[in-house]
Amino acid sequence: MTRIISSLSEIGQNYDAAFVDLWGCLHNGVTAFPDAVAALEAFRKQGGIVVLLTNAPRQRSEVAKQLVKFNVPDTCWDTITTSGDSARLAMFTGAVGEKVYFIGQPHDQPFFDPLKLVENPTPIQQVPLEEADGIVCCGPFDPLADPEVMRPDFLYAKQKNLPLLCANPDIVVDRGETREWCAGALAKLYTEMGGESLYFGKPHPPIYDLARRRLAEVKSGVQDRHILCIGDGVLTDVRGALGEDLDCLFxxxxxxxxxxxxxxxxxxxxxxxxxxxxxxxxxxxxGMLR
Structure with a gap:
């Protein structure tokens, strides 16, 4: 039976670190949730480490800039781990070849910035679908459009056996009161059509491995039983915590x-x-993080 709590402070003393989702937990895609900010600040004051764990298809430096725009202060977090970082590592080590067809919006282009973690990275060139070795998907071209609009392109890609690298496994996200489709919706469609989709964000292991590495950079020796996962996605945050055998606050x-x-x-x-x-x-x- 799931225990319903009234505040993070009820259980926070039992954990040394928290892996905290962003969208729907700390902000709504427009502005920060003040109670969530206060709860994480209090957790840090008692010695807890906050690792922001997000399926954003961007580098952590880009997410940090976005947090400033959303009025999320850096006093409520210690470090950031993104699906984008994990997926970029795979891309630059050749997971989808050198020539890639990119699905996303202009603001996602930093995904292709050089990655210092990789020695002799695979040179990546963005090309039309007809010339591609694989697909990189950071999100729909239009987040309000039905994912089915991609079916013709995906039929062609499946026939060519192109792998699709999904930089954000989320299916949907709420930006304020508007629900938008994410890269995970396209990857799900491609998989259902018989294509191969590669995932690196929650609930899949690579992003948790990276989160533990980022945690160790702040505080070493934290055991899994002292890590709490916090998030609003049952398919991502909750299922990911279960897969990693970590406690979860839904x-x-x-x-x-x-x-x-x-x-x-x-x-x-x-x-x-x-x-x-x-x-x-x-x-x-x-109900909400507080």
Whole structure:
């Protein structure tokens, strides 16, 4: 049975570090959640380390810049791990070849900036789909358009056996009150059509391996049993924590607010039914991080 808590402070003393989701947990894609900021600041004051763990398809330096725009202060976090960092490492080591067809928006172009972690990186060239060895997907060309618009291109890509590198496994995200499609929706469609999709963000292991490395740079020796995962995505945050055998605080007032009957707090019966439906479990739950 998932324990519903009223604040992070109820359980924070049991953990040395937290892997914290961003969108829907710390901000809504427009501005920060003040209560979430305060909760993480308090966790850090008692000695906890906050690793922001996001499926953003960008470098951590770009995410840090975005946080400033969202009024998220650097007093509530220690380091950042992104799906983009993990996926870029794979791209520059040849996961999808040298010539890639890029799916994304202009602001995603820093994904192709040089990566210092890789010696002798694979030289990457963006080309039309007809010339590509593989696909790099940071998100839809239009985040409001039905992913099905990509079906013709994906039929062609599947026939050529092109692998698709998914830089953000999220299916949807809420920007304020508007729900947008993410790269994960396109990768899911491609997989369903018989194509090969490669994932590096939550809930998949590579991003957690990188998060532990980033945590160790701040504080070494933190054991997994003293790490708490916090997030609102049942398919990403909750399932990822389960896969890594880490404790999880499920933020029910984000993507699953309707399914869990969340107003201030989740409805216990609806929460349990939703988690059973998704075949996952969470150690703790709260309406919003506070």
């Amino acid at each position: 933020i029910t007032g984000g993507l699953a607010r309707e399914e869990t009957g969340t107003t201030d707090q989740p409805d216990p019966a609806k929460l349990d039914a939703y988690l059973q439906q998704e075949m996952v479990s969470a150690d703790f739950a709260i």
